[in-house]
Amino acid sequence: MDYIKYINDFRLQTNQSFVENIERFYQETETISTFYHGQMVAKEAVSLSKEYHEQLYQAGLLHDISAFIPKSERLLISEKLHIPVLKEEHQVPLLLHQKLSAYIAEKCFQIKDPIILNAIKCHTTLKKNFNNFDLIVFLADKIAWDQPGIPPYLEELNTALKVSYQEAALVYIDYLLSHNLLVAHPWLLAAKKQLTI
Ligand SMILES: Nc1ncnc2c1ncn2[C@@H]1O[C@H](COP(=O)(O)OP(=O)(O)O)[C@@H](O)[C@H]1O
Structure with a gap:
């Protein structure tokens, strides 16, 4: 598949709803299971918050929309799309x-809202100066993870969630950092630093 051509050629169809267009993207790129994961994350994000429901739902559905690009191609494709790549992301x-x-x-689904785009952009690592919306999408993705079984950190995360989103994020980040992380992403370290102040 020519990944960049697919992205450039994708058009929203006016006879489909926004969610149907997203589902079609996942279908055409043979990653429909990721669409179902996105739906779970979207619902979880909405349930974690009293506001921003529409935007959280969209961020949840779209956070893994790039899943069709194989890991082996992500570096090259990012460079071709002029996405800045950090040393740790090279690794x-x-x-x-x-x-x-x-x-x-942004390109295929015309999302212009920076609150949505920023949260998608840091949903794996969080980042420095995160906001509550970033935290909610990050946490929802860890609660409704895309792997079989119950996340090993879930019980502790849910307990921390009764205190704050921040405490819960710290539980997950500490879990990640103590479990043979391949690389310590600087955004993750910066987020942890701010969470522990
Ligand atoms: N710094 C890292 N080094 C290696 N793997 C990581 C790192 N950070 C996260 N991961 C792993 O990347 C995978 C995808 O993470 P994540 O983006 O949180 O989920 P999803 O793909 O469902 O959005 C997880 O299995 C997580 O353990």
């Missing part, structure tokens, strides 16, 4: 899917 190109998803959300 672990899997981590580029957050930036690629934000690019596709």
Whole structure:
């Protein structure tokens, strides 16, 4: 598949709803299971918040929209799309899917709202100066994770969630950092630093 051509050629169809267009994208790129994961994350994000429901739902559906680009291609595609790539992302190109998803959300789905784009862009690592919307999308993705079984950190995360989003994010980040992380992404470290102040 020519990934960049697919992205450039994708058009929203006016006879389909916004969600149907997103579903079609996942279908055409043979990643429909990621659409279902996106729906779960979207619902979880909405349930975590009293506001921003429409925007959270869209961020949830689109956060992994780049899943069709194989890990082996993510570096090259990011460079071709002029997406800035950090040293750590060179080492672990899997981590580029957050930036690629934000690019596709804007280009293919006309998302202009920075609150949505920024949250998609940091949904794996969080980042410095995160806001509540970023935190909610980040947490929803960890609660409704895309792997079989119950996340090993879930119980502790849910307990921390009774205190604050921040406490819950710290539980997940500490879990990640203590479990053979391939690379310590600087955005993750910066987020942790701010969470522990
Ligand atoms: N710094 C890192 N190094 C290696 N793997 C990481 C790092 N950060 C996250 N991961 C892994 O990347 C995978 C995808 O993470 P994430 O983006 O949070 O989920 P999703 O793809 O469902 O949005 C997870 O399995 C997570 O453990």
